Amino acid sequence: MKRHPFEPARLIMGLTALTLGTSYGLDALDLRHAPTPWLLLTLAAGLLLSAIAAFWPTTRRRHPDIPSTTDS
Numbered sequence: 001m002k003r004h005p006f007e008p009a010r011l012i013m014g015l016t017a018l019t020l021g022t023s024y025g026l027d028a029l030d031l032r033h034a035p036t037p038w039l040l041l042t043l044a045a046g047l048l049l050s051a052i053a054a055f056w057p058t059t060r061r062r063h064p065d066i067p068s069t070t071d072s
Helices: 008-028 036-062
Strands: none
16 A cells, blocks of 8 residues: 655645535534634634745745754
């Protein structure tokens, strides 16, 4: 069985989608009121965190050995 690489951006977006879907579902069943601004904020935060998680490894690979420039 072929192993797939771990992709944290997909994990974050999956958890965000699961959270939003559950919130909308509970709101539709009248079990819990989900304020729309909070759900939209959750979507924006999930997209932002996913973008950071996707681009973080690429920035680290471009500069593997960043010399320390601290003066002692």
